[in-house]
Amino acid sequence: xxxxxxxxxxxxxxxxPSSEPHTDTFMLExxxxxxxxxxxxxxxxxQDPSLMFDFACRMAICGSCGMVINGRPGLAxxxxxxxxxxxxxxxxxxxxKLVGDLSVDTGTWFRATNTxxxxxxxxxxxxxxxxxxxxxxxxxxxxIFELERCIECGCCVASCGTANMRDDFVGAFALNRISRFIxxxxxxxxxxxxxxxxxxxQGIFGCMGLLACExxxxxxxxxxxxLGILRRKMAFQGLKNIFKPKxxxxxxxx
Amino acid sequence: MEHxxxxxxLLCVGAGLAGExxxxxxxxxxxxxxxxxxxxxRRSHSCAAEGGMQAALGNCAMGEGDxxxxxxxxxxxxxxxxxxxxxxxxxxxxxxxxxREAANxxxxxxxxxAGKAKxxxxxxxxxxxxxxxxxxLITARAFGGTAKWRTCYTADGTGHTLLYTLDNKVTQLGxxxxxxxxxxxxxxxxxxxIGCVARxxxxxxxxxxxxxxxxxxTGGYGRLYSETTxxxxxxxxxxxxALDTGLVPFGNxxxxxxxxxxxxxxxxxxxxxxxxxxxxxxxxxxxRFMDIYEPAxxxxxxxxxxxxxxxxxxxxxxxxxxxxxxxxxxxIRHLGAKHITTxxxxxxxxxxxxxxxxxxxxxxxxxxxxxxxxxxVRTNSDGAAYGxxxxxxxxxxxxxxxxxxxxxxxxxxxxTIVAGRHVGLKVVEFLQGADVTLKSSLAEQSVAAMAERxxxxxxxxxxxxxxxxxxxxxxLVMMEKVGIFRNGGDLQAAVDSLREIYAKAxxxxxxxxxxxxxxxxxLALKMPGMVRLAICVAYGxxxxxxxxxxxxxxxxxxxxxxxxxxxxxxxxxxxxxxLPDLQYEPSTKVMYxxxxxxxxxxxxxIPMDAPKED
Numbered sequence: 001x002x003x004x005x006x007x008x009x010x011x012x013x014x015x016x017p018s019s020e021p022h023t024d025t026f027m028l029e030x031x032x033x034x035x036x037x038x039x040x041x042x043x044x045x046x047q048d049p050s051l052m053f054d055f056a057c058r059m060a061i062c063g064s065c066g067m068v069i070n071g072r073p074g075l076a077x078x079x080x081x082x083x084x085x086x087x088x089x090x091x092x093x094x095x096x097k098l099v100g101d102l103s104v105d106t107g108t109w110f111r112a113t114n115t116x117x118x119x120x121x122x123x124x125x126x127x128x129x130x131x132x133x134x135x136x137x138x139x140x141x142x143x144i145f146e147l148e149r150c151i152e153c154g155c156c157v158a159s160c161g162t163a164n165m166r167d168d169f170v171g172a173f174a175l176n177r178i179s180r181f182i183x184x185x186x187x188x189x190x191x192x193x194x195x196x197x198x199x200x201x202q203g204i205f206g207c208m209g210l211l212a213c214e215x216x217x218x219x220x221x222x223x224x225x226x227l228g229i230l231r232r233k234m235a236f237q238g239l240k241n242i243f244k245p246k247x248x249x250x251x252x253x254x
Numbered sequence: 255m256e257h258x259x260x261x262x263x264l265l266c267v268g269a270g271l272a273g274e275x276x277x278x279x280x281x282x283x284x285x286x287x288x289x290x291x292x293x294x295x296r297r298s299h300s301c302a303a304e305g306g307m308q309a310a311l312g313n314c315a316m317g318e319g320d321x322x323x324x325x326x327x328x329x330x331x332x333x334x335x336x337x338x339x340x341x342x343x344x345x346x347x348x349x350x351x352x353x354r355e356a357a358n359x360x361x362x363x364x365x366x367x368a369g370k371a372k373x374x375x376x377x378x379x380x381x382x383x384x385x386x387x388x389x390x391l392i393t394a395r396a397f398g399g400t401a402k403w404r405t406c407y408t409a410d411g412t413g414h415t416l417l418y419t420l421d422n423k424v425t426q427l428g429x430x431x432x433x434x435x436x437x438x439x440x441x442x443x444x445x446x447x448i449g450c451v452a453r454x455x456x457x458x459x460x461x462x463x464x465x466x467x468x469x470x471x472t473g474g475y476g477r478l479y480s481e482t483t484x485x486x487x488x489x490x491x492x493x494x495x496a497l498d499t500g501l502v503p504f505g506n507x508x509x510x511x512x513x514x515x516x517x518x519x520x521x522x523x524x525x526x527x528x529x530x531x532x533x534x535x536x537x538x539x540x541x542r543f544m545d546i547y548e549p550a551x552x553x554x555x556x557x558x559x560x561x562x563x564x565x566x567x568x569x570x571x572x573x574x575x576x577x578x579x580x581x582x583x584x585x586i587r588h589l590g591a592k593h594i595t596t597x598x599x600x601x602x603x604x605x606x607x608x609x610x611x612x613x614x615x616x617x618x619x620x621x622x623x624x625x626x627x628x629x630x631v632r633t634n635s636d637g638a639a640y641g642x643x644x645x646x647x648x649x650x651x652x653x654x655x656x657x658x659x660x661x662x663x664x665x666x667x668x669x670t671i672v673a674g675r676h677v678g679l680k681v682v683e684f685l686q687g688a689d690v691t692l693k694s695s696l697a698e699q700s701v702a703a704m705a706e707r708x709x710x711x712x713x714x715x716x717x718x719x720x721x722x723x724x725x726x727x728x729x730l731v732m733m734e735k736v737g738i739f740r741n742g743g744d745l746q747a748a749v750d751s752l753r754e755i756y757a758k759a760x761x762x763x764x765x766x767x768x769x770x771x772x773x774x775x776x777l778a779l780k781m782p783g784m785v786r787l788a789i790c791v792a793y794g795x796x797x798x799x800x801x802x803x804x805x806x807x808x809x810x811x812x813x814x815x816x817x818x819x820x821x822x823x824x825x826x827x828x829x830x831x832x833l834p835d836l837q838y839e840p841s842t843k844v845m846y847x848x849x850x851x852x853x854x855x856x857x858x859x860i861p862m863d864a865p866k867e868d
Contacts, residue, residue, distance in 0.1 A: 015457055015770025032577065033519065035608075045722040049774035050766035054293070057485045059522040059604055061414060062297040078607045099434075099456050100771050107294030107433035111425065120422035121360040133354045135390025136365050142596065144362040145408050148415050152296055186360055 003030040005081055007043065008089040009051070013100045023089075024048070036076035036090075037065065040102075052101035060218060063153035066093050067102050073155040075218045093158040095167075106154045110173075117174050117197050121187045140183070147180040147226065149219050156213035156223065162206045169206045170198065172213035172223045178203075179226045182233070191237045199234040207231070257701055258461045261692065262288045262430075263685050265449055265465035267437040267492055270298035271413070271670035272649025273471030274420045274429075276637075279678025280467075281427040285685050288430045288463065290452060292487045295431050296421050299473050299485040300670060303413025304600055305527035306395060306405035307668035309349035313366050313391040315382040316373070316403035322346040324401050327847060329662060332399045332556050334803035334813060334857075335849040336509070336628075336658025336821070339842040340635050345656045345665075345672050352672045353392060353406050361419045362408050363392040364597075374532020374589055376545060376552050395597075396530040397663040399556035399854070405664035410525050410600045413667055420671070434771075435461065438779055440468065440495045440645070441700045447645035448692050450495065451700045453779070458770045460708075462701050464692040467681050470496055470639070470647040471674075474627030478788045479737075480729035482624035483516050483523035492651045494783030496631045497790070501641035503823035503837070505632030505653030507787065508794035511661055511804045512738050514560040516623025519578035520608055523625065524601050524618060526663035529553040531597060533586040535564065536617065537572040540583065551854045558660040558804040559855035561622035565738050568621075576619065583617040590614075622738060626650065626666060628657040628804070629791070632823055637677030640823070644690060648677045655821065658841065659803025711778050712768040717761025721778045724759050728752065728788050736792045741808040745796035752792055753832045756785045790824040790834050797836055798822065801857065812858040815849045819862060 007026045013019040026043045037058045044051045056064040058077045065076040068091040070084060081088065096104035150173055157163045157171040178198050181187040198204050207227055214223040264280040266273040269291035277287040289295060312320035326346035330337055357363055368389035370381055375396075397405040408415045424431065434455040441449045441464070449464040472492030476484030496502040514535070515524045529535070534542050535553055545552040547563045555563075564582055567573070573580025586594060586601070591614045594602050598613075605611045605618055631647035632640045633654050639645040648654065649670045654677075656669060710716055735748035759782040768775045800814035801807045819841050824834040849862060 013770045016767065035520075044773065048766070049722070049764070050772055052771055052773060056293050056297050056487050057299070057302050058520075059302065060607060061411075061600065062293070062299075062301050062485065064293060064297050103771065105434070105456060107297075107431075110294065110296070111431060111433075114422070114425050118426075120426040121358075123358075125358070127355050127358045129351045129355070131354070133357045133363075133392055136362075137390060138365040138367050138393070141362040141364050141408065145411065145415060148362060148408075148418060149411060151301075151414070152294075184360060184362075186358075 003086050005030050005039070006087045007039070008087065009102065010091045011101050012098065014098060015100070030081055034081045036069070036079045036081065039081060040076065052099065052103040054103050061151060063151035066106070066153040066155050066158065067091065068093060068158070073158040073216045075153060075155070078218065093154050095157050095163050096154060106152065110152045113170050113174050117170060117178055119177050121181070121184065122189045123186060124188070144180055144184055147176055147183070147221065150176055150221055151219060153218060155216045155218060159212035159216045161208050161210050166206065168202045170203055172227065175204055175207070175230055176221060176223055176226050179230050191233065192241070195234055195237040195241065198230070199238055204231050204234050257459065259694070259697065260288060260461065260463045262286045262463065262465045264467045264469065264681060265463050266290065266469045266471055267450060268471035268473065268651065269295035269431055269433070270300035270471060270473055270649065271417055271420055271667070272674045273469060274424050275671045275674025276469050276471065276648055276678040276681055277429045278420065278423050278427060279675065279682055280685065281429050283682040285682065288432060289424070290435045290437055290463070291431065291433045292436055292455065294433045295424070296417060298417060299488055300417045301414040302485060302523070303667040304410040304523065304525035305397065305530065306407030306412045306664050307353065308397065308400065308404045308662065308664035309353040309406055309668060310346065310404055311350050311353065311392055311394065311406065312402070313388045314393045314403055315384050316396065317394050320402035320404055322350070325349065325404060328400045329656060329665060330847050331852045332660055332662040333658025334660055334852065335815065335819065336506070336802055336841055338635070338655040339846050340844050341654050341656040343846065344635060344676055345669065348672045348676055349668050352668070352675050355675070356416060356419055356671060357392065359419050359423050361416055363406055364408055366391050366393045377532065377534045377542065377588060395527055396554060397526050398529065398554045398560065399662045405530065407527065409596060410527050410598050416667065416671070436491065436776065437495055438704055439700055440499055441697050442499055442642055443693065443696055444501070445643060446690060447642040448690060448696065451704045453776070455776065456771055458772055458775070460701055460704055462697045464694070464697060466688045466690045467644050467646060467684055469681065470631050470645070470651050471649045472651045474650045475787055476624050476627060478729065478732050478784060478791065479624040480733040481516070481521050483513055483521055484624070489780060490784055490787045491780060492647070493631060493787055494780055496639065496645070496647070497786060497826045498783060498829070499642060500825065500827040502639050502645065503632045503641065503825050504629060504787070504790050505655060506629040506659070506794070506822050507790040507824050508798055508805055508822060509628035509659050509803065510624060510791060511557055511626035511628060512561045512622040513557055513625030514564055514622050515584055515620040517609060518576060518581040518619040518621050521623040522604055522608060524584065524604070524620065525598070528584060528586050528598060528601060531593065532589055533584055536583040536585050537567060538574045543567050543572065548854050555854040556660055557663060561738055562806055564622055574619065581619045581621040584620045585617055586613050587615055626661050628659060628661055629653050636680035637673065638680070646677060646681055648673050659805055707779065708768070708775065711762060711764050711775060714763030716763065718763035719758045719761045720765065721762050721774060721781050724755060724762065724781055724785070725777065727755050728785055731755070732788055732791070736795055739806055739808055740795055742796065745792055748792040749789065749796055752785060752789045756782065756789065756832050759785045786826055789832065793833060794822045794824055794836065812860050814860040815862045816860050816864045816866070819849065
């Protein structure tokens, strides 16, 4: 006998004056290899066409479908109902602005944060279409990719104690991103310049070390290590700043 | 009516790699650019490209002696001579520059490691010596249909990493990204395109974008099919708004690629890099078969050829039975744990998470699934759409046409930033000379017409047909009758069914309120357009009485260069009609490489100069 699944789903449509936040319940028969992607689409197509949620790639590579699944942030597309009890409660990710039901606006949040931390290679080197590429060790390319694997799904942000209390905290995703640039010799920013970006309470010193970010990361990025390394590096730079007047960096923007 | 209006120089509909690359070109030249995207830009389907992009750098041992000439020849053969050779030439020449430019922007391409290296081909291990003087340069892996190892990569997350690299550049340049905004119609006066009407998918409100140049870069139309590797947003939205003008043709709609290795049952893609790196296909007896059908290229023949042999082999009773139908196996076990957990890491993860299969010691169930749209908005080599000035298209959404009737693996990721670079420069030239009047009266008319459509759907003014039932019916017809093997009877039946489905699609009524970011309304607005695209694909396939590349007719098995060395141009001039007008143009104006044998795939060829039959 297949299980009858009971879905408790958070509902609210901010654009509809008659809508109040509440929970709706839907029943669905479990089928083999059922994922939350398939289940939610079935509920929308067969039971309630107004149900709002986000999916795109449905293969855990695009980061669209972060939601709180029985109390834990995760990607809905790669969650098999077989791993869950019969009663499944789905809530939208906190921290991000609600679009409606399970859908949240991660795009605006991530773009603003990426702009704030200047998430790009800072270099004065002009591209020469005639020139052979600069060399790089393959191990370094792999190490950069390891951190670049983040898909900005927002699970680390939603699970973060600081981000839930303070809306100016950049979150583990951004600190990991900065670690990626520090590692990359093509980015010519210096430690004092990185310190200006993340050596603050909005950055690495806002982290309380609870590390739920690493627990929930669907990409299994070693966030704990990266946050530790970055904290040490920035603390050292902070000490240097006390004893030495800050240098003017070439790429400083703040 | 009340709505927000945005003005810009360049409006890119679609913020995947192609749209972003063109926007970067415009912004770098000092122009304003706005990118519209159905999803946050970094969630675009470009991120799902795994294996890599082809560029003839010739750095790795197995790529030695490679050049743009060889890449060009592979691309033309891959296209089964259906491509525009001028574009294929521009592409092959520009690809190395685009790869290096991306490296300059921070792309962590994998690199050559000097010394002896072990590789696999067809289940056999061999050794090659990577040269010292190439150490640290960008390396490449093998992909199907190529004479050299040419596919540059970052593990098997190449599209993801490249998209983040370009989106970083977009952020740096201050290009405006309006995500969760869907273009729903183009604004034009019959000669010039001046922007689009769009729906804000966060609030449901309509908006107007007025632009001197508009680019369609919305990816493919895989979601016309029920079994596709494509993301749920690849619904042909850009093709619909272009076709709906009645002026812009849909080029080669019937050119639809099926990828050999979609996993069963979810149709998630596992990269061609698996076979490129030495993975093999096995049947129910766990025996290889591609080496028998294709002695020269085996598993690494082009995708159309491998997909057909797989379906043929299943039809011979050699498939593996499963509750989801017969499938075959992909075997990468011999590549070893280190290779699989590094170079094929995404494959490793998705097999474990979605299939419960560990590919280090288990076989992966695979079957061909719809994968790529070679057809699209027909443009010239500058990326300028036929039919409307100021309208451009680039990437998978375009029929720029370097792929013809079959695209090589690694050539689509490459096309996004290579054509994007080229078309970007042409868009800049256009903007520099542009003398465009952005008539707001035209915009008013267009937005009012769209608002009326919304009202009619919400009020069920035309009927109460269920949009999801229509979508399912359409997808099923396409999958069953316009798939890998085609024939006149099935295709005619498909066209007939789709015309009936189209009649229903015009009578859709919402079951929900339609208020706010309502998903039912979003689908209802595009559903009739999706059926029109499906009819173009089926009708184009019905009329093309030959086999070429991915278009395989059981009833016309020869490639007919005498009558069909041409490109279909489908026009939908009258929305009340239920068939497109088909016209044809020569495949290519310049012929650097006359039609010949591909070197894989057994096809009878009717030569260009064969006498006409009575």
